[in-house]
Amino acid sequence: MTTRKIRKRGLDVAAVAGLGMAAGILATAAVQRHTLESLRTRLERLEQQSHAQRHANLASQQRQHWELLSKAMDDPELTEVLDIFEIPVTAQKRRQYLFANALYTNLLCYYRIGNLSRDEFFKHARGMFQNPIVREYWYATRHQRASLTGTEEAELGRLIDDLLLQLDEADTDEWWVVGEPPLDP
Template identity: 30%
Template sequence: MATQTPAVRRSRIGSAVASGRGLMRALFTPGSRRRRQEGLLLELLGQLKLMTEEIHRANLIQQYRLTLRQMDRMVDDPSLADAANTLPGLSEVKRRQMIFANRQYGNLLLAHRVGACDWDELIGHLRVLCLNALFAEYWDRTAEHRRSLPADSIEARVGAVVDVMLEELADDPDEWWIVGPSPGEPAP
């Protein structure tokens, strides 16, 4: 490597400094500064959206925990179950079974809503649940409850799929499990 004179070194350093100044001017000119700010704002909005979705999922989980605590208390104390009972004429044992069937369905629905299972997994779990005679009875007894759901709600759409599954199972139990593609996922 050849030795450089101080003047050559200064000119190279000067060139690097001049290039750096040019880059700094380009970064901080009004147009590039605005583009950079817009990029940062878009990134921040994306992160805010993700955080909002996560808070919504956490709220759904917390609400379900509260519901489960109430159901547990109803199972433990029949007098409380009487206060919340919307299915008349049930024995204490049958009421407990209906509460548990509701818990199973609610748990599957929550799993889908928070992203723990996708639509196809949800349908598969519901297909298995539909084979249970107590769940089928619970579903039949609570049909009126689902009529008040907004048609575009996820629970109404899942309920319509379960209705079809139970109808198909009742029509031909031997061929019921052999099905084509599952009903398409409802629009979010």
């Protein structure tokens, strides 16, 4: 009988120890889950802050770009500094090209900060490039865009190049239906 009591006590101690170990494992798992959830929440907050900072940086850069172009368009001597076109152009044409650049850069910025989808970017560009001066500007700066590779801006530039080809080849005056809007990535 003594042997039975000792075995029973041994089993009780083992069971209690097992339950204690299981409780410890569950408590550790709960703490780890809480820690992981806290880390996930913090990471999401940091990503949102990073996204907001990127938008603020793009907006600031856009503002600075416009200020520089405005100064150049207002002062013929400064406009000459930005004469980077493949063909010689008059002072008037150079100012028009700079304004076309400002329009395109503004559209690009709207897309980058998420105010426009790729489809909307395409549709706005399709309208903007109906203007012959904007098209001339685009063709006059072709070699500068060729140096952009592997960037979002380069990809959007190719999208515009394809659109202009489609518009040139279209046998309709209904330009607003020409070209297939791209899918958003």
